[in-house]
Amino acid sequence: MTLRQQFSFLTSFLVVVLLAGNLVVTVMNGRDYFEQQLNSRAYDAATSLALSMSQIDADDIVQQTRLMDVLFDRGFFADITFLRTDGEDLHRRSRQAFDNSASPEWFRSIVSLELIPAEADVTKGWQRVGTITVISHSDFAYRDLWNMISAELIWFAWVLFIALVLLQLLLRLLFRPLVRLEKQALAISERDLQVQTKIPRARELRRVVLAMNKMVLKLQAIFAEQAEVTERLREESYLDAATGLLNRRGFDQQFEHVLARDDEHSGVLLIMQVQNFSEYNLSAGRQAGDDLLSLLSKSLEQWRNDFPHSILGRRAGADFALFVPCADRAQADEIMQQSFSLLSVSALSQRNELSFHMGGVFLQAQQDDLVDAFSRADAALRQAQRQPKAKYVLYQDSAGDNTEWTAGEWHDLLIKVLEEEAISLQFLPVMSNRDKRVLQVEVFSRIEWQGQALSAARFWPMVEQHRLASRFDLQVISSVLKRMRLLDLDDDIRFCINLSPASVIDEEFHQSLLALFREHRDQAKHVALEVPEFALYSAEHAIARLALLLQPYGVGMGIDQVGTGTMAFAYLQRLPLAYVRIDGSFNRGVHQAQDHRFYIQSMVQIAHNLDLLVLAEGLEDELDVTAVKQTGIDGLGGYYFTRPLTDINEAVNWMP
Amino acid sequence: MLVADIYDWVPEALTAKAKLDYDSGAARRVDEWRDMLKRASGYTGRRQLEEVNHFFNKRVPFRSDQSHWGKDDYWATPYEALGTNGGDCEDYVIAKYYSLLKLGVDVSKLRITYVKAVRLNQAHMVLTYFPTPDAVPYVLDNLIPQIRSASDRPDLDPVYSFNGDGMWLERMKGKGILMGNPNKLDLWTDLRIRMNNLGMDL
Numbered sequence: 016m017t018l019r020q021q022f023s024f025l026t027s028f029l030v031v032v033l034l035a036g037n038l039v040v041t042v043m044n045g046r047d048y049f050e051q052q053l054n055s056r057a058y059d060a061a062t063s064l065a066l067s068m069s070q071i072d073a074d075d076i077v078q079q080t081r082l083m084d085v086l087f088d089r090g091f092f093a094d095i096t097f098l099r100t101d102g103e104d105l106h107r108r109s110r111q112a113f114d115n116s117a118s119p120e121w122f123r124s125i126v127s128l129e130l131i132p133a134e135a136d137v138t139k140g141w142q143r144v145g146t147i148t149v150i151s152h153s154d155f156a157y158r159d160l161w162n163m164i165s166a167e168l169i170w171f172a173w174v175l176f177i178a179l180v181l182l183q184l185l186l187r188l189l190f191r192p193l194v195r196l197e198k199q200a201l202a203i204s205e206r207d208l209q210v211q212t213k214i215p216r217a218r219e220l221r222r223v224v225l226a227m228n229k230m231v232l233k234l235q236a237i238f239a240e241q242a243e244v245t246e247r248l249r250e251e252s253y254l255d256a257a258t259g260l261l262n263r264r265g266f267d268q269q270f271e272h273v274l275a276r277d278d279e280h281s282g283v284l285l286i287m288q289v290q291n292f293s294e295y296n297l298s299a300g301r302q303a304g305d306d307l308l309s310l311l312s313k314s315l316e317q318w319r320n321d322f323p324h325s326i327l328g329r330r331a332g333a334d335f336a337l338f339v340p341c342a343d344r345a346q347a348d349e350i351m352q353q354s355f356s357l358l359s360v361s362a363l364s365q366r367n368e369l370s371f372h373m374g375g376v377f378l379q380a381q382q383d384d385l386v387d388a389f390s391r392a393d394a395a396l397r398q399a400q401r402q403p404k405a406k407y408v409l410y411q412d413s414a415g416d417n418t419e420w421t422a423g424e425w426h427d428l429l430i431k432v433l434e435e436e437a438i439s440l441q442f443l444p445v446m447s448n449r450d451k452r453v454l455q456v457e458v459f460s461r462i463e464w465q466g467q468a469l470s471a472a473r474f475w476p477m478v479e480q481h482r483l484a485s486r487f488d489l490q491v492i493s494s495v496l497k498r499m500r501l502l503d504l505d506d507d508i509r510f511c512i513n514l515s516p517a518s519v520i521d522e523e524f525h526q527s528l529l530a531l532f533r534e535h536r537d538q539a540k541h542v543a544l545e546v547p548e549f550a551l552y553s554a555e556h557a558i559a560r561l562a563l564l565l566q567p568y569g570v571g572m573g574i575d576q577v578g579t580g581t582m583a584f585a586y587l588q589r590l591p592l593a594y595v596r597i598d599g600s601f602n603r604g605v606h607q608a609q610d611h612r613f614y615i616q617s618m619v620q621i622a623h624n625l626d627l628l629v630l631a632e633g634l635e636d637e638l639d640v641t642a643v644k645q646t647g648i649d650g651l652g653g654y655y656f657t658r659p660l661t662d663i664n665e666a667v668n669w670m671p
Numbered sequence: 672m673l674v675a676d677i678y679d680w681v682p683e684a685l686t687a688k689a690k691l692d693y694d695s696g697a698a699r700r701v702d703e704w705r706d707m708l709k710r711a712s713g714y715t716g717r718r719q720l721e722e723v724n725h726f727f728n729k730r731v732p733f734r735s736d737q738s739h740w741g742k743d744d745y746w747a748t749p750y751e752a753l754g755t756n757g758g759d760c761e762d763y764v765i766a767k768y769y770s771l772l773k774l775g776v777d778v779s780k781l782r783i784t785y786v787k788a789v790r791l792n793q794a795h796m797v798l799t800y801f802p803t804p805d806a807v808p809y810v811l812d813n814l815i816p817q818i819r820s821a822s823d824r825p826d827l828d829p830v831y832s833f834n835g836d837g838m839w840l841e842r843m844k845g846k847g848i849l850m851g852n853p854n855k856l857d858l859w860t861d862l863r864i865r866m867n868n869l870g871m872d873l
Contacts (some may be wrong), residue, residue, distance in 0.1 A: 066831055100805040134834070136782065141799065141808055141821035141829050 019190045023182060030178050034171045041167060045160050046126050053151035058133035060086055061149040064095070065135035068147065073139040076105070083107055086149075093130070093152040097137070099145035117154070118161035126160060128153045192220045199227055205626060208235050208588075235588075238624060242584035245617035249578065252610050255329045257305055258312035266328025266336050269579055271385045272600035272633060273326070273338065274378070281473040282325075282340035283347035283409075285354060285375040286392045290400065292333035295369055307369075308333065314361045318354060323479070323516055323549065326579075342425065342477040347377040348409055355407045372399040373407035379473065425477045432462050433486055439463050440494060441659035442666030445511075445630055445652035452505070454650040455543070455594075455630065456666050458512045459659050460491050475515075484515035485524040489531070496535040496542070498663050508667065509543040509571060509593075516550035520557045525564060532568045540569030543593055547576040551586055562591045575632070578614065587625055595622055599633025599653070606638035616646045623647070677712070680773040681705040682870040689754050697754040700730060704753055704770075711774055717809075717818070720800060723770045724811045724818055731758050731766070733813060746862045750869055760796045763813040765862065767798050768835060769873055776800075784832035788814065789825070799832060835859065835873070 016024075064086050071078050079097065087095050087107040097105040130150050137144045192215030202209050208231045215221050253265030261269065273280050289295070289307075296304040308329070315335060319325045326338040337354065341347050355373050374396025378388055395410040402408075432438060438460050445455035462469040478487050492512055499510065518524045532539040544565070546558055551574070562572035571593030574586075578598045587595065597618055605611045615631070622629045631643045634653030643651060660666045681704055690698040704726070711722040727749075734757035736745045749766035752758035758766070764783055772778060780801045788795040799808035799821065808821050821829070866873040 062831075062833075069831065136832055136834065138829065138832060141784075141810075142806075143801065143804060143832075 018193070019186050022190075023186050026182055026186075027179055030175060030182070034175055038164070038167060038171060042126065042160070042164055045163055046128060049156040049160060050128050050130070053128065053153065053156055054131050054133065056091065057130070057149045057151040058135075060092065061133040061135040061147050064149065065137045065147045068097075068137040068144070069139065073144045076103070080105055091152055091155070092149055094132075094148070094150040096148040097145055098148065100143055101145075117158035122161055122164075123157055126157065128156055189217075191215075192217070192224065196220070196224060196227065199224075199231075203227075203231065203234075207626075208238075238588065238621070239585070241617065241624075242587075242621055245614065245621065246583060248610070248617070249614060258308055258329050260312050260316070260335075261326070261328035263328065263330040266326060266330060267385060268600045268603070269326045269598070270336075270338050270388075272598070272603055274385060274388065275599075275603065275633070275635070280340070281342060281379040281470070281476070282338055283350055283375050283377050284388050284392050285337040285339070285351060285373055286330075286389070286396050287335040287337070287354075287358070287371065287373050288396060288400075289333035290370045290372060292369070310361075311335065311358065314357060315354070318357050320553070322350075322476075323547065340472060340476050341377075342473055343379075344377045344409075345421070346476065346480075347375065351375045351407055351409055371406065372396055374399050374410070375407070376410040422477075422480070425474075426481050428462075428464065429474070429478060429481060429483055429487075432464070433483065433490060436490060436494065437463060438487070438490055438494065439468075439661070440491070440498075440663075441661055442510075442663055443652055443659045444657065444666050444669040445632075445650045446656055446669075446671065447650050448644055448648055451671055453508060453667060453669055454628075455508065455652070456510045456663075457632070457652060457659075458491065458495055458510055460487070479515065479517060482517070484517040485521045485527075488512075488514055488518045489524065489527055492528070492542070492544075493531055496531065496538050499538040499541060500535070502664065502667060504541050504667065509541055511543045511545050511573060511596075513575070514544045514546050516546060516554050519546055519550060519554045519561060525561055528561075529564060532565065532570060536568065539565075543571035543573050545573035545575045545596065548574050548579055548598075549576070555586060555590070559590050566591060577618065584621060587621065587627065592625075592627055594628035594630055594649075596630045596632055597648075599631075602631050602634050602639055602643055602653070604636070604639065606636070606642040612642060612646060615643065615648065619647045677705055677709050680708055680770075680871070685750055685869065689750070693754040696756065700753040700756065701750065703730065704749065708770060708773065711770070719774055719776070720771070720809065720811065720818055723767050723774070725816065727752075727763050727766045727770075728813050728816050731763065732756065733759060735759055744858070746858045748862065748866050748869060748871070750871075760813055764796050764798045764811075767811050769866070769871065771798075771800075772873070779804075779834065781835070782808070782832035783835055785830040787828040787830060789828050795827065797827065833859075 064082065067082050068079055071082070083095050083097060083105060084107065086092065093108070095107040099105070130153055132148045132150050135147050135149075137147055192213070195211060195213065199209055199211055210228050210231050211224050214224055253261055253268070255262040255265075270284070273282070289311075292304065292307075295307070311333075312327075312329065312335070315327055315337065319327050319337065319339065322339045324340045326336075328336050330336050339347075339350050341350055351373060358371065374392050374394070376388060376391040376395060391410045395408040399406055399408040439462070441459040441461065443457040443459065444453040445457060446452070447454040460471055462474050478484055495510055495512060532542075544561075546554070551558065558572065565572065572591065573594040573596060574590075574592060575596035576598045577595045578601055595618070597615060601611050601615055605615065619629045628649040630650045630652070631648050632652050634640050634643065634651055634655045637655065640651060640653075640655055656671060657669060660669070681701065686698045686701050686705075689701045707722065707726045711719050714722055731752050736742055736759050739745075739755065739757050739759070740747070744761075746765060747755075747758055747762040749762075749769055752762040752766055768781060768783060771781060782799045782801065784797050784799045786795050786797055787793070795814070798811040800811065800818075801808045809818050810821050810824050810827065811818055812824070812827070814826075821827075863873045
């Protein structure tokens with residue numbers, strides 16, 4: 016029973032007792048009054064009858080009877096008896112006053128009027144002729160009393176009804192702050208830190224609410240502090256202080272992770288170098304040098320916003336490294352030209368004394384490792400530096416047997432794939448850290464084309480370039496949903512599908528997505544959509560809107576590649592998320608890297624404080640798996656467990 | 672008769688109260704009343720009636736209500752009559768009725784009777800005693816010292832008599848009266864309440 020129910024029960028009980036008590040008192044008073052009236056009327060009647068009878072001849076019985084009749088026929092008396100001293104008695108006794116009793120029998124027995132016979136002497140001169148006894152009739156009294164009580168009962172019923180209704184309304188009003196308080200407390204236990212804006216007027220409640228608010232603010236502050244510490248730590252180890260870009264370590268870590276996803280990378284690595292930067296530093300001053308660096312990094316950063324999934328870092332001095340995913344060598348060449356001309360017209364346009372060079376290498380598929388990639392890019396860079404005319408050089412691959420397609424050919428291919436629904440799917444199980452269950456299934460897409468398998472890393476840059484991202488995303492999601500129909504799924508298992516940032520900001524895509532989930536209501540709660548962390552820069556509002564839109568269907572929202580952007584973690588609190596997936600670059604070699612472990616641990620703590628799941632991806636090494644498991648992470652995935660599977664059933668039921 | 676009974680009839684405290692309310696003469700008259708009852712309790716029948724009749728007729732001087740109490744009609748308790756040393760016809764009747772009741776006279780034989788004093792042409796009240804229900808009663812009156820049969824009292828014309836101890840009043844006493852809710856118009860009831868307050872049960 017809630018407090019309000021107890022309250023209303025108690026007060027209702029009190030009202031009923033009050034009214035019932037009042038009724039009883041009324042009945043008793045009424046009874047006493049009627050009794051007194053009836054008895055004194057009988058006494059008065061006896062007295063006046065005796066007086067009249069004393070005035071006539073003592074032996075004239077007819078006359079005496081008539082006198083009694085006069086009084087009796089008035090109908091108010093039940094019994095009039097004349098007891099003569101000579102033993103000859105006269106009686107008048109009434110029937111019931113009403114044929115149908117005007118009051119119920121039980122009522123009479125409860126009230127039970129006590130009528131007392133009134134006596135008076137009839138005399139002749141000094142001598143007594145006899146005694147008159149009169150008893151009043153009680154039917155009228157019972158009737159009147161009954162009517163009175165019934166009227167009062169009806170009145171009380173109304174009063175009771177109105178009182179109870181008002182009471183309910185009043186209690187509802189009074190308990191509203193308490194209900195809000197309850198909600199807030201429950202929200203806090205769900206890690207949802209809300210501040211109550213309506214402060215109740217009642218003193219105790221007000222104090223409790225203020226105390227709760229204070230606590231919430233404190234919790235928020237603790238969260239912010241924790242997030243800040245973690246961010247600072249990451250900045251110190253992975254970011255370059257002067258430019259805010261990744262430092263050498265940060266760049267290498269992320270780049271290596273991309274390369275390690277062997278068949279899934281396709282892109283161009285660019286190295287940029289301002290050749291006589293140290294001389295410039297000496298001649299123009301350190302401040303000018305720093306300004307140049309930040310100018311360079313800013314224009315690079317702005318430019319690379321057009322290339323999601325790209326990695327940008329300052330490796331040393333005036334050396335910048337940039338990795339941009341792209342589909343083929345032609346696109347790589349194009350990207351290189353673009354970036355070079357961008358820098359020469361912006362940051363370096365007024366500084367003729369500085370010579371600026373760029374070397375690049377197109378990387379695709381399995382053959383690369385970090386050192387090899389950099390040495391080839393370096394070779395290209397040196398070649399560019401040697402030839403005064405060519406300021407940028409793309410490394411020439413001798414084994415260049417890759418099929419080269421023009422943009423138009425790519426477009427035709429992609430459209431055809433969409434029309435023929437030729438996207439094939441692969442499934443990677445993510446294992447729970449608590450038991451040997453599959454917690455999530457990551458969905459990867461690839462294109463099978465003329466016997467050749469193209470990974471997302473290869474074709475996705477082209478999908479984005481041709482603005483087909485939302486159509487591809489939709490087709491992937493719809494195809495996953497269709498296949499899920501045939502599965503018997505555990506309650507909390509989710510299929511995680513990547514969304515392109517371009518789709519997230521597409522309002523039309525939102526609507527198509529809604530329609531799709533409406534159609535597959537039973538499957539929707541087993542689906543999660545994830546966007547990369549860097550997409551939050553440009554699309555946080557859209558992500559929030561989409562998450563709220565999908566919430567009613569049970570579709571979760573996740574963030575992946577967490578840790579690669581320079582986002583403040585506050586977004587974790589702002590967005591209605593279901594999970595975060597820490598970027599694989601943090602897991603690689605984590606068993607040797609104290610700071611990586613610390614970062615993952617802090618992330619787990621922050622996310623758990625907000626009731627989010629935390630997942631790790633890209634695990635290959637057993638030692639890394641053990642180390643990551645110890646951080647309290649919720650789920651792990653990677654080739655250590657299995658390669659992506661083509662059979663959806665196998666992925667769902669995968670056992671280590 | 673036990674002495675204790677007499678103190679139930681006329682409580683001892685009344686003596687002290689009379690001294691306080693009135694004077695030592697009043698206290699003495701109350702004591703004399705108690706002494707009379709003690710004496711009369713040794714008698715029976717006519718002798719007892721005469722003792723009581725004689726005591727009040729002799730001891731209480733007649734004073735009209737108007738001159739004595741400043742009211743048209745006031746039924747005084749025996750204590751007030753003795754204390755103020757005066758009373759009218761009702762006060763005699765009440766004092767005698769109470770005394771005889773306490774001495775054990777059957778209440779059904781006693782009637783308080785409204786009469787008209789023919790010669791004086793005045794409203795009057797006497798106490799009547801019926802040896803049997805249909806007998807001619809004896810009249811205890813303050814106009815003459817002796818008790819006479821009613822047939823020897825042509826100077827009195829009976830109007831109405833009532834039995835002061837009826838069932839009805841007995842019952843009413845249990846309720847309204849002790850609840851402090853007396854009918855102020857009913858002189859008899861009013862009197863009984865005042866008697867009761869003095870510790871005398873009429």
